[in-house]
Amino acid sequence: MSEEQAIRAVVHLYVDGMAFANEGALRKAFHPNASIVGNLEDSIEWLTRDAFIAAVVEEEPAPPDTQPLMEVEMIQITGDAASAKVVDEFAGSRYTDYLSLLKVDARWLIVNKVWHRHT
Template sequence: MADPTYVDEYNAIVAVLSQYNDGGKKADSAVMKPAFSDKATIFGIEDGKLAGGPIQGLFDTIDSAFRPSPEAKAAVVRIDIVGTAASARIDTDNISGYRFTDFFNMLKVDGKWTVVSKIYHTHPNA
């Protein structure tokens, strides 16, 4: 079998990122967990200070503080792929009333793409 093409890798990454988007839209971390390495981290700025740590913090927040948002929209703005490493940006509107820009670092581990880190920006509500 031939090595995967850029298009194959791109589509595989979009599929992983879709798990994240679907989990946010449904406010269900079980939907997004498969997108992340169990060693993944999340960081952002909250109240002017660095906040974050293990990815479990995202899952806990999704399950406790978010509500299903069928009207939510997300766009994969870019994906950069080099061998077994990739980065991606997603802009999301109206996830539980919030707008986010998320940056993901991904690695291809055992033939599957996985998110190893996420940083985010929460946009002010208009």
């Protein structure tokens, strides 16, 4: 598997984890110390991985036969660091996510997510 394919697999885990409220998939995709940051109404929402997962699990999951939206618009890799731009949907809204990934113990993990919710 190429590095890009490995990163796409992590992005897929992340998107499926959000769409289907799959806590295990999200824990596999994110580093334990990851930050999830974006503007929510008039303030910055800055979540830990565990707070983000708890918020996702509270939402109504997509039906099991649904194919979640996942448009990987860009992946850039330099050594053990990478970034990905992903368009997806969650809880009825469309998002653009900028994911920072780091290769840790031979595995790509999301260490930071900055998101924008489209209106």
